[in-house]
Amino acid sequence: MSRSAMTKIKNSMKRRTDALSRDQIVEEAIDLLDQSGEAGLTFQALSKRLATGPGAIYWHIADKNDLLTAACDAIVARTMNETLAGGTPKENVRQLALGIFDAIDAHPWVGSALASIPGELPVVRILERIGQQMRALRVRDDALWPVTSAFLSYILGVGRQNGANAQLAREKGLDRSTVLSEVSTGWYQLDADEYPFARSIGAQFRAHDDRIDFLTGIDLILGGIDTM
Amino acid sequence: MSRSAMTKIKNSMKRRTDALSRDQIVEEAIDLLDQSGEAGLTFQALSKRLATGPGAIYWHIADKNDLLTAACDAIVARTMNETLAGGTPKENVRQLALGIFDAIDAHPWVGSALASIPGELPVVRILERIGQQMRALRVRDDALWPVTSAFLSYILGVGRQNGANAQLAREKGLDRSTVLSEVSTGWYQLDADEYPFARSIGAQFRAHDDRIDFLTGIDLILGGIDTM
């Protein structure tokens, strides 16, 4: 925050005087992503904010993917620090899941970024936390990977989708309730014989709360573990 | 298939003689996506295959997103036709889920395409099929949406991730086992105190089967429904 304020002061000058740093670039990228979405992150716009040329960034960052991973990791790392694992294993899983959900809600671009960097640090941070709770739940050893992986897939899957929805709504300049009613209206106009469910679920869909539904899914999987 | 063969004959001629059609463009786009991945689908490459100019495509297709949605829907529609809902509700859900999984395995680009078009026809086809099975399972009325949504998120989440993995591996020119061992080696080099789980799960991760693990997740959610 204060770093971003400092940068704005610097922006009023033609050219920066101090040296660039990788962290500085990443922070400015996060700011830019939050303000103008994934499409808004260009090396041109970023270098202008940093009061330098686009080539300068490449001294500190390998390429755009590297930049996105780093930005993503900064958000995930912060989220992990904020959601400590101090409760029962199930409570910890819920807390972690909600933490990721809220982080993607606040930074929609994180959703899609996480999906394009499997196995890299940000994802491993989440995987680690889930896996530790599964151990604590005494999940059978040979089921540890599939169970942990199911949670990870679900959490990232929902996150990705919500992020995409939010970015889509922003691009079109629509708010959430407008999008919901547009979609459900579309469903209602589908063929009655082929799409009875989609037509009938419209009202529930229009009124649904993403965060609560997300938690329902987490609890379904947690419930499934008990019946294994 | 035979349509694609026909097109190849036409490609050897300088300029096409018959009229273009939306279906033709979509089929050729699928072919191109399968052969060269998401990055390979450009209007330049596509119009060359169709023996026409890039502008011609815009008479039949609104923009690239429209094209991707249409290609995606063609694959999903075929998949739905192939996996009929003739068993018990739980069997039907498993069958549908595996059908989508296999379709994305065969066409990795479908994974990411599905995520960027929420609420549109291809996704609704899947939603409808799941919802009908949830009805048959006698899921409480007010839980229909969250439960159906949880399945959808999980199925699309895993699909998206597998698609991304496959495309990533192809870009780097690596096969699956190489990627798996590279990732698990990376995990093993993490800090022992901070990442005990990631370090210990490497062997299981290297030997895991995505399709089986995916089904485990489906069964976890199905199991959770019984405990609701």
Next chain:
DNA sequence: ACCTGAACACCGTTCAAGT
């Protein structure tokens, strides 16, 4: 060691001109 900024390659989309 680090930065500059013009230049390159590429891509989605448009549009005046054709048939």
Next chain:
DNA sequence: ACCTGAACACCGTTCAAGT
């Protein structure tokens, strides 16, 4: 009604030249 293909706007990345 449908197609042509040059042109435009934009973007990631490179690199010779600077300090």
